[in-house]
Amino acid sequence: SRLEDQASALATEARNYQASSQEIPHTLWAKLILEWLSKMDCIKRGWVLVGFPVSREQAIVLQEMGVAPDHVVILDAPDTVLIERNLGKRIDPFTEEVYHITFNWPEDPDKQGILREPEGLTEKATVTRLLEYRRESHGVQSSYKKICKVINADQPTVDVLSQVMTFVHSRHRSVAPYAPHILLYGPPGCGKNLQAAMIAEKYKIVDVSSGHLLKQATAAQTKIGEAVQSYVEQGQPVPDSMVLRCLEERLSKLDCITRGWVLHGFPRDIEQATLLEEKGFLMNRVFFMDVPDDAIIERLTLRTTDPVTGERYHSVYKPAPNSEVQARCQQNPKDSLEHVENELKVYHDHVTELGKFYQAVIHINADQDPHTVFEFIESSVLNPPVKRKAS
Template sequence: MKIPNALWANLIQERLSNVDCIKQGWILEGFPENQEQAWMLQSSGIFPRHVVVLYAPDTVLIERNSGKRLDPVTEEVYHTTFDWPSDELIQQRLVKPEDLSEEETSRKLLEYHRNFPGVFQIYQKILKSINADQPCMDVLSQVLTYVQTRHRSAAPFTPRIVFCGPPGSGKSLQAGLIAQKYHLVNICCGQLLKEAIADKTKLGELVKPYIDNGYPVPDKLVLKVLADRLNAPDCVANGWVLHGFPRDIEQGEELQKSHSPNRVFFFNLPYESIMERLSQRRTDPVTGERYHTTFRPAPTPVIQARLRQNPRDNEENIEKRVEAYYRNAAELEDFYEDAFYVNADQDPHVVFEFIESCIIKPLPCKKVKSL
């Protein structure tokens, strides 16, 4: 039985949110296999910094696979040419895996060649192809050289971008897309606080009681955590896109003093659209697949019957979150008088193209009044 793409994405997102991945980083191998899976990762907020594609002629790959042998006792994998065990006892019990026949390998290669162009399109700005038909140490050396390099931003200046908008307006998705294309640091304020707690920093220890008890973290603490991140070398060199902060004019004024943004976007979405996007979201607890009662209904009555709603998505909680945003939005909009306004009630690709055009073009020059 094939595992649904959405379930894969959910499992990967859950694993990558663990403390060890947040602190040490991660390597994801064998996924995504197609464009839909790549989009699923992006929708889950997973944006790799480097993508390495190892390639070799199909004849070489078929030959490599056909020589693999499995030890059923230890589950160690050996190879008839490259890694044959010296122990005769091990040699006698080795078996050829069932799914590594030449026909099966050819079928998998055909599927890979069919799906790879879609994956390449998603990750072309951060992808490097490396010839795997050479000694493994040479391959490793090239991979290490690539992943240790910093991408040069394609932006015409060092972007310092802020996204503001109500819940459900697509800030996280657009931040991830912009960060990936221009190699910016994607900073979600809420996630940043969780990372500080996971890292067990002094600030993280101060933040932890507020997060654990569901209380708002004081502005002074948030600003200290945020300042530490924005002062890091990658943010200074590559630029950043920030969402989830500022939420009111006081926070905006404090941010302006230390790390003045040079692009601010306000996402506009009608209240009815917010409700429609969020209140109708459902999750299948069995497969992890996400559905929407209007835009992506469950395919069968059985699945429909077992769908569940996240408590954050009930209408009462959505209303509270929307009211909290609009309580301070007008003052924040006045404060950022050069901000751009985004119609978020349209296709995400259209929204992305508009944001990108505003990043590339220069800000309007303010006219100096003559005395």
């Protein structure tokens, strides 16, 4: 129902998949969810996400998008109970209200007469779905093992709710020994977004992406968001002052103050770094993610996207499955060789002076497996924080 109510390009694309009886790609679902969670009501009030992810692959896609829940609740019950509950469902075709022949049967005979079985509801279909769930559920649980709780749903609803609320209102003990203020800096394509999401998930700190904040401001149609949109539409860089305003507002929120944060996308030069420090936002961890230029060029310029499915491919690491898909794949203009080389030049123009500015920089070889990179970052995060030398 949420999908039907949306008017965005992503929602339209998803509805087109549904209309043609095709499965919506994981990446498109994740983008849709990120779009929904970027709305001001979700930002201010929080959110409850149901139905996604249902597999480890989907959980990883969400994490790569920077979506990290505070709590994950898995409701479980014996298979026989779940099958009985599912087969007993009945639906009011006019209101779409759900009833059950055993647990929630209406007293009104007229209401009883109009209730219908959900389409495709058979014992075989239920068992098939249940087997698929059992295969995938462990992957979801392992993806969120530090913040996950399995609750027995084979008990009165009020008791289930009580246990869920007790868990949701609990605060996870942070495994970080201090409030981290982490900066990830590196060339385009070095893996900053993924590492930031993994750090935020592990240490329950806030993932702060300057690009994501600008998108949130635009989606919320705030004054600064409208100003940002005008620059984006004209293909011009957003002024530092606007980016800094968004960052200052986000980093001043209670969750950032109490839990800490990992920042990426800003600063990109010494002027931006100076502005950030003048606002009082000091780093106690600065990681420079080093990747050779030829590796960056290989990572980015060989990426393509299938416009039909939304799936992303890489001619070396994840080739298209066949020549037909390969022929229709398209390259993002930002992944063109010319654009990537320009971005690398900007990076090299500023990396040395930024290193001198932050002094106690931790260099990481980011040209290796993401989990190996994360393990190195993790070992450095657990050490006592560094102190800046007096200028």
